[in-house]
Amino acid sequence: MKTHSRLTLTPRASVSLRRTPSGAFTLVELLVVITIIGILVGIAVPVYTTTIKTARMSTSMQNGRQIALALRMYANDSNGLFPVTKTAAGEPIITSNDAFRDLLPAYLDNEQVFVTPPSKTGAKCDNKIEPATEAVKAGENEFSYIEGLTTTSVSSWPLLVSGTDGTGKYTDQEGDFGGTWGGVKAVVVNVDGSTSIVKTKGTGADRIIPRYNDDTKDALALTEYMGSTVRLLDPARP
DSSP states (O other): OOOOOOOOOOOOOOOOSOOOOTTOOOHHHHHHHHHHHHHHHHHHHHHHHHHHHHHHHHHHHHHHHHHHHHHHHHHHTTTTBOSOSBOTTSOBOOSHHHHHHTTTTTTOSOSGGGOOTTOSSOSOOOOOOSSGGGTTOTTSOOEEEEETOBTTSOTTSEEEEEOOSSSSOBOSOTTSTTOTTTTTEEEEEETTSOEEEEEOEEETTEEEOEETTEEEEETTOGGGTTOTTOEEEOOOOO
């Protein structure tokens, strides 16, 4: 009698059709990476912004020094007087733009030195300096000018400063007149050509440049210590 052996087949293990690619991120890992990137951006953006502002202030300070040098050369040819009352063309000097117009092209060959990109009164220029009516037009100058000084004035008196709000004050509202540096700092160029970045004092829209010999007083309250023949000329508003 034949004996038939029974062949038992073992079912093959089922194979899942869903496979996770090797090296793929899980949702938790992606969230962690996104969080880290967010933190790094939060750190980097303020640092970048501060670096850009510092670089622009440094450029503005160097520009102020060049303008002061040109003013001194002008004064040397004008009996020690910086531009005052009228331009060489006989036009009245009303704004600092008017005073600076006489520096071109004899003492400066371009308008770029008057420009500070964040400024509401002088963010850019077209570098058209001839005829004279095209030079330093409204919107092409950031600096305020103290008219009435001479090369023999006290060397530490300010001659140029960052443009004010029109009253000799600064505001913490960037984008407003007098808010070029957020009201926190200002570029100051003295009669002797020395240049510095000065911290303003005060709050909000009532910030001042402290006086060189008394930081409780306003350096742009000019008649208090410079006399009645001087006046602050702000940039022409665009």
